[in-house]
Amino acid sequence: MSLLRTLSRLLVFREPQEPVSAFDSGREDRRRAGGVPAGSGYQDKFRETYRLNALLEQDPPLSTSLDENERLLREIFRLPENKDVVLRPFSIATDPPLRALLVSLDGPTDRNVQNLAILQPLMLLAGLRLDQRLAGEENTPGANGASTRQELLRRIRETLLPGSKVTPAGTFKDVISDILSGNSVLFVDGLDTALVIETRGWASRGVGTPQVEAVIRGPQDAFTEQIRINITLVRKILRRSSLVTEFIKVGRMGAHQCAVLYLDDIANPDLVAEVKRRLRSIQVDYVSESGMLEQFIEDAPAGLAPQVKATERPDRVAASLAEGRVAILLDGNPWALVVPTTFFSMLHAAEDAYVRWPFGTFARFIRYLGLGMALLLPGVYVAIITYHQEFVPTDLLLAFTGAREQVPFPTVVEVLLMEFSFELIREAGIRIPGTVGTTLGIVGALILGQAAVEAKIVSPILIVIVALTALGSFAIPNYPFSLSIRMLRFAYIALGSLLGLFGILVGLFVHLALLARLTSFGVPYLAPVAPVTRSGPDFLWRGPAWEQEQRPDYIDPLRRRRQPRISRGWVRVRKKDDERPGGR
Amino acid sequence: MAWANCTGTGSIMASGPRVGFNEAVAITTIFLSVKILISHLALVFPLGLTASWMLPLLHLPVGLIGFAILAWLLNQFPGRTIVEIGEKVVGPVVNSIFALVYFVFFTFGSSLTVRQFSEFMLIGFFPETPISVQILVFMGGAALMVYLGLEALARVARILFFFLGFGLLLLLLMTMNLWRLHGILPLWGPGVPDLLWAAFCTLGVGSEVFVLALVTPFLPRGRLLKIGVVSLVSAAVVVTVLILVPLLVFTYPVVREFTLPMFELTRAINLGRFFVRIETLFLPLWIFAALVALSAALYSATAVAARALKLPYHRPFILPTVVLILAGAFYPPNFSTTIEWGFVFLAQWSFVPLGMIMTVLVVATLVQRRRRQKKKKR
Known part of the structure; x- marks a missing residue:
């Protein structure tokens, strides 16, 4: 019988039966058309x-x-x-x-x-x-x-x-x-x-060390997922009665507490009001991460750079508050958002202030170099090899040509191949769980690079270029900013291959223009360089701590002066300085 | 800077662009001195011979007086551009002719500038790339900048001002080993009368300062004169130095033979076996200067059109103006014609119509003032 039934199943065509399920999702059209009988479970x-x-x-x-x-x-x-x-x-x-x-x-x-x-x-x-x-x-x-x-x-x-x-x-x-x-x-x-x-007793991890913004010298605290602990960490540094914490709930379905921190006697009240206005205006089911919140409050969502500074360090938040900025903490999130921010603060690290100023300044210039390399090096390499060979000194040009002799691809293909491979390794390295991820990433990169060179797919010089580019992008202290640079690099490679240095420079001009137009909570992104505003020696380079006399003018704080003109009282005492407004 | 106006993007747009002192100086200085980077020099040397470097210094006092008059005129009508002042003083019919002159000055000036830069790129760096592509890329960059607005342009000009200054300084330092001081002898070149006549014939080199008359409402109040003076002096110093250096390096009459003296100057750099043919290093100097100047000119042309037609935005005029500039750029049959037209149009004759218009406006303003005073007395 079973054989007959099998034969019958093979030979006779029957209409397939629809699977019966109690759950029929996504059929809004049928329900609207009255497909679901009145009084069913759904309607009730x-x-x-x-x-x-x-x-x-x-x-x-x-x-x-x-x-x-x-x-x-x-x-x-x-x-x-x-x-x-x-x-x-x-x-x-x-x-x-x-x-x-x-x-x-x-x-x-x-x-x-x-x-x-x-x-x-x-x-x-x-x-x-x-x-x-x-x-x-x-x-x-x-x-x-x-x-x-x-x-x-x-x-x-x-x-x-x-x-x-x-x-x-x-x-x-x-x-x-x-x-x-x-x-x-x-x-x-x-x-x-x-x-x-009050009986709150959420399970949470303790205060740990910073994972992304690690420093050698300086505090080793990092924010946790508990908003109260995070506020305490800031208060521990900034023991000031005027430090105000206001709570605003964000999200309609699962409201998250959002803490707005500012120094009432320093922060511009318009800025504080604007931050609160933007937070209150958010209409969303829920915001679980500060990265999501950032997208709701930034000035230009399609901007080429992040307009909010995210940090996991309480000391950076405290320093920003002392400058007159406003910090936003989200419950359940170990990252604080600091506004307004500028291009230059994207290249600042906490440690700049903790080491002596020549080293802080040197580190910053290394970072600017890193930024330049991360953004432009592959594009410039393609442009020079393709269009401006005369620029390369003869000996070096011979070395380049010798290395590229057996590579069948044009330079741009070679560069794109390696850049995409590197991005792939980097992304895969992050996704692989545990510490094996980093090791695997490095080993993968080395093996892939060496194998690609030996297989004559790419030239050894290109491996140097890609490695320098990667190092440059790792030197950028702000992760979201580094992401935007990683992406823009490909645009410069395309421009370099199409129009040489001419294309790259025109691209750079447009890039600058877009950055110049960008604002963070109304503050021009390239301030204090363009537009020129008064600022202490802490934007392009890091001046000595005793020269940080003024708060940045572009934030327009209630109190401009941070410390008297002669802050090292033991050096020389001048009565004239003490009599100045805001003096000692 | 006042933060109070900057609460959110909307309010910024509502408050209109703001151009600071430094930004205004940067735009004007670059706009005034950009012509020195292309072939303008090739036609200056035959006029001033070994004393060509004195020409900008002779232009300077005239430029300062001219600008002082322009600033006086603009200060009589605070918050208005030269176009609106013209409408108020001489009426809409005559002013439309004036506006057309401004428009043609900036539009055709841009055409000749972009063509010269593109020819230069073709000769010096990209012999295989079609000139149309180069012109389009230049104008595309400038159009995008103007679309983003005056504020963005001013800020970018301010940032690039440092880079351009650094580039020029590097150029001077790298050619120092080639300087021959006898290059400027005889000191008075063709003689004082001929030199003065040459300076008079090229008075138009400072006409670009007119850009300030179109952005006055956005400049810091009461600082227009200072901006103009600083810009004119800075530009005069830059141009003087950049005329002097080729003279010192190549000496006269060799320097007369070059179509692109600045390019030849960069090619002449020779610092040991490794640093040869480093003209590419100075490519940012030309490209950034050209883009800032073209953007300033394009903004000025569109601002003239917008003000003349009483429209609050200049953006609708960007594309038509770019098309006109492109048409003008392709009009000269060859590079040498472009250089010649550029020199005649921008350096020699531009000051005549602009000077005449300014005179008419100043006289009309004075007459109106006197009439008003008489009325008051009655």
Whole structure:
């Protein structure tokens, strides 16, 4: 029979049956056309979700009835399906006892704090004798009822709860936001105000060393994923009462706390207002990473360079704040964004300030050289080999020609081949997990380079060019900036092969023009060189620490002077300097 | 710099371009001295002989006086360009003729400049590349810059000013071993009367300073005269030095034989066995200077058109003006004609119409002022 059935299956054509699935996603058109029967699970769920979202949008006030509050919370948190939310009903050990409900999220809440600072004092140690007025008339409507409820709330808050941070909340939106961020919320029967108790206990890693902006000399702290720890790290460096931290929630679906840090007595208020305006205006489901946030707030999304400085170092943030800039920290993210930024700050490293100024300046010039090589070297090589052979001294030209003699490709193909291979190795090196990635990358590059030379695919001189280009791009301290340079390099290779140095120079002119037009929060990207503005000796080169007298003018801080003209008081004391405004 | 105006991209655009003192000086100086890098010199040497280097110094006082008058005129009408002043002083009909003169000056001047630079690239560096491609690339770069606006142009000019200065200094230092001081003897060249006449005949070399009359509203208030004076003096120094050096290196009359004296100068550099034929090293000098000057000219031409037609933006005029410049660039039949026309148009005669217009505007302004004063007295 089975043989016959098999034969029948082979010989007789039957219409294929569509697979039956309970889930039919992405069929909005069918649903709109009435393809889904009314009353199906989808429509019910849709209506229910819509109702709850509308309810939350209305931001209803809490009810005095504990049961009503519990019912709404159960609906909003999708109980009993959702197992993360804990609703703990209990009685407060007063005389007479009061019904209460503690709501929290399982996971981000610190259970020890919850037990010792909320449940234990309320259930066991309360012993509070409520007078008749508080115990019996709490539901009384009107002015008298309200004052009674306030009194009861005050008594619970001040007498029964020993936690350091207990704040009242009157609406469901506030309550839900706090529950989701790891706090516990206490509802008491008869009260239309809940108490939010600080019990956050997210699992997080400790303060580590910087992974991208490592230094030899200087602090070894780096930001973590905890916004509070990050703010503490900044405050640890900048112990100043005028350091303000403002929180703005970004994201509609999963709101993330965004901290805006600035020195109130130095930062330009217009700049601070602009940062807050841009953050508040963001309409998005959620922003989980500072790189995403950066894209929402930068002036020119299609600009050739990043207009926001990202750093993982608290000391850099503190230094920027002291200059009058504004820092943005995103919860759950170990990178801070600093605005406004300029082209020159993209080539600054934290260590520049920590070593003596000649070495800081030297390191910066090495970086400028690296930038030039990373951007232009392959393009210039192609241009010179293709169009300007006369420029190469004869001996060197003979060496070049000898090396390229057996290579069948034109120079541009050779360069593109090696550049793309190198980019491939670099990208693959990052994606390979663990420390083996770097090793594999280097070994891959060496083997590939050597094999390519021996196979006469590329000339040995080109390996030198590609290696120098790579070193140059590694010398750029800002990773997003280095990415943009990596990409633009290919444009210069194309220009060099099409029009020689003429093409590269015209490209450079256009590149400069585009950078000159760029702004970061309104500040010209090439400031303080173009436009010329007053600035201390800390943009192109790094001047001595005692010469950093002025804050950058292009930020327009409230206080221009950073230190008196004679900051090394032991060198010479001149009364005239002390009398100057902003002097000693 | 005031940050308050810079809250967001929108407000920047609304506030209009702003050109600082240094940026304005950089644009004007480069625009004034760019002609020295091409074949202008080839026609200067026959006029001034061994004293050709004195010509810019003789032009300077006249230029300063001329600019002082122009600055006075512009200061009488704060916030207005020369085109708008013309409209107010002599009326729209006469002013349209004036605007046409400005437009032709900048447009045809650009045509001749871009053609000369492209011919130079063809001769010196890219013999295989068609001249049309070179002209198009030059004008493409300039058009993009003008599209990005005056602010971007001013900032780029400011940055490149350092590089150009460094390039010129390098050129001077590298040729120092070739200088022969007897190259400037006899000191007075053709004699004082002939030298003065040569200076008079080439008074148009400073006409490019007129660009300031079109960007006045965007310059720092009250600093127009200083910008003009600094630019004219800087340009005079640069041009003097760049006329002097070929004279010292090649000496007269050899220097008369070159079509591109500056190019020959870079070719003459010889510093041991390794550093020979390093003219390519100075390619940025020519290309950047040409691009800044062409952008300034193109911006000026489009700004004239926009102001004359009372349009708030210059961008719609970029493409038509570029087409006109390209047509003008291809018009001269050969390189030598281009050089000659360039010299006649830019160096010799440009000051006549521009000077006449300025005189008319100044006289009309004075007459109007006197009438107003008389009315007040009555």
